Amino acid sequence: MKSLKLISLSAIIILILGGIPHLIAYGDLTDNVINTEGDIIEEVSSSDTVEVLKVEQSSPYAPLLGKWKVSWDSEEIKGSAIYQIKEVGETIKGFSVKLFDEHEQSMNDNTHVFTLKSFKDKKGKGIYKLDYEGEGYEIPCKIELITPNQLKVSYDYYGYADTEIWNRVK
Amino acid sequence: MIEFLSKKLEWLDVEYWFTVFNDWSLIYLIIPFFIIELIRYKFQGRLNKDLIFDSVANVLTFGAFYVIEIIIGILFATKLYFWVYANFSLPHLPLNWATVICCVLLADFAYYWEHRMMHRIGIGWATHTVHHSSPHFNMSVAYRFGPLDAVFPLFFSIPIVMLGFDPILVLLSELFVQSFQAILHTEVIKKLPGPIEFIFNTPSHHRVHHGSNRQYWDKNYAGILIIWDRMLGTFEPEVEEVKYGISEPINSNNPFTVFFHGLQRLSLKMTRVKGIFNKILVFIKPPDWRPK
Ligand SMILES: [Zn+2]
Numbered sequence: 001m002k003s004l005k006l007i008s009l010s011a012i013i014i015l016i017l018g019g020i021p022h023l024i025a026y027g028d029l030t031d032n033v034i035n036t037e038g039d040i041i042e043e044v045s046s047s048d049t050v051e052v053l054k055v056e057q058s059s060p061y062a063p064l065l066g067k068w069k070v071s072w073d074s075e076e077i078k079g080s081a082i083y084q085i086k087e088v089g090e091t092i093k094g095f096s097v098k099l100f101d102e103h104e105q106s107m108n109d110n111t112h113v114f115t116l117k118s119f120k121d122k123k124g125k126g127i128y129k130l131d132y133e134g135e136g137y138e139i140p141c142k143i144e145l146i147t148p149n150q151l152k153v154s155y156d157y158y159g160y161a162d163t164e165i166w167n168r169v170k
Numbered sequence: 171m172i173e174f175l176s177k178k179l180e181w182l183d184v185e186y187w188f189t190v191f192n193d194w195s196l197i198y199l200i201i202p203f204f205i206i207e208l209i210r211y212k213f214q215g216r217l218n219k220d221l222i223f224d225s226v227a228n229v230l231t232f233g234a235f236y237v238i239e240i241i242i243g244i245l246f247a248t249k250l251y252f253w254v255y256a257n258f259s260l261p262h263l264p265l266n267w268a269t270v271i272c273c274v275l276l277a278d279f280a281y282y283w284e285h286r287m288m289h290r291i292g293i294g295w296a297t298h299t300v301h302h303s304s305p306h307f308n309m310s311v312a313y314r315f316g317p318l319d320a321v322f323p324l325f326f327s328i329p330i331v332m333l334g335f336d337p338i339l340v341l342l343s344e345l346f347v348q349s350f351q352a353i354l355h356t357e358v359i360k361k362l363p364g365p366i367e368f369i370f371n372t373p374s375h376h377r378v379h380h381g382s383n384r385q386y387w388d389k390n391y392a393g394i395l396i397i398w399d400r401m402l403g404t405f406e407p408e409v410e411e412v413k414y415g416i417s418e419p420i421n422s423n424n425p426f427t428v429f430f431h432g433l434q435r436l437s438l439k440m441t442r443v444k445g446i447f448n449k450i451l452v453f454i455k456p457p458d459w460r461p462k
Contacts, residue, residue, distance in 0.1 A: 018260075020268055021269040021335075024176045025326070133256040134262075140182075151448065160248070
């Protein structure tokens with residue numbers, strides 16, 4: 001078969017397969033302008049109910065609840081954040097509540113960053129939501145309560161392995 | 171339809187379903203199938219030392235390939251993917267059914283071209299000949315890989331990332347194509363119903379690809395869809411009984427000989443041809459090319 005025919009046929013196939021998801025994404029984007037607002041309202045109200053929830057000290061997750069500080073000092077990210085772990089309905093979730101840049105300038109935040117999947121004998125598993133190159137990923141992670149005030153969070157995701165120590169803040 | 175295609179998916183669910191097929195199929199498909207094949211060999215009186223050693227060599231080449239793949243991946247492949255995705259990509263696509271399906275199809279199409287290149291470029295064949303050098307055809311042959319088999323897919327998957335597909339999704343889609351292709355390495359399944367044989371790559375089509383019979387050379391490059399071969403002029407149906415292997419057999423089950431014979435033959439050819447220009451051509455010209 002002539003190279004020209006091969007190239008043009010292949011170009012058409014790539015154009016179709018690459019184009020379809022972009023068209024659908026674009027269509028979705030224009031539909032969803034109103035929807036996004038609804039999402040925000042929903043998020044605010046769900047985090048409001050969190051404050052009302054009383055955390056029982058007898059909960060097996062009690063050692064995890066509260067505020068934790070995590071710091072980063074790598075090429076990609078420098079700074080720190082305060083995470084708050086709380087019971088939201090039936091699940092245990094972590095929210096980033098305050099962010100600090102490398103000069104300790106802070107800003108308030110309310111982003112869902114962590115969901116607990118299991119926790120027993122000071123060890124557990126969860127989902128850590130991380131941003132990489134502007135894209136959000138849900139990464140399975142392992143947690144371990146080293147001391148009542150230190151939580152080790154580690155993950156290995158397609159070669160991106162890291163361990164964070166979260167220190168309890170009062 | 172559009173509503174279904176644009177339905178937002180969760181990363182975790184997508185990853186889960188890819189894992190079920192890409193990773194766990196080894197347990198629920200490949201190994202049981204291989205056991206059936208061994209029993210079949212036994213009944214046919216074909217279960218001999220050569221077959222066993224061949225299978226062991228296959229698994230060992232996979233081990234070596236896997237180590238190389240991990241090293242390349244950690245050193246720079248994933249970083250390169252993400253760098254391209256961040257700097258040289260169309261707008262990033264949301265995670266929905268359309269994105270996932272098109273990504274798998276693009277990965278399949280990329281596989282077709284990558285596979286075709288591996289057969290038609292000297293350095294490509296130097297690594298891919300390993301996969302074809304077994305005189306047998308069973309599930310273990312699917313795991314027979316060459317030293318550079320992890321390198322070639324890079325060139326073909328980066329353009330997909332540039333189209334706006336998430337690097338991890340591209341990676342999972344490539345593995346999906348590989349896993350689908352793996353389960354075709356069997357003589358147990360003769361031919362499947364017509365429409366399936368028309369659209370999909372099947373054990374029959376892939377037996378042809380592994381044939382050393384002259385009419386079967388460089389045919390049926392497909393991963394999942396055989397229609398790429400039909401469209402691009404490389405399709406050949408299975409008619410004559412397939413003789414597996416390469417035109418110059420290696421007659422060895424030594425894992426080192428198996429793994430490196432392609433590179434060794436290529437370097438030998440390079441030392442034999444005269445002139446620096448011809449030496450370079452050995453690298454990029456088809457494997458059967460000889461200087462005039
Ligand atoms: Zn091949």
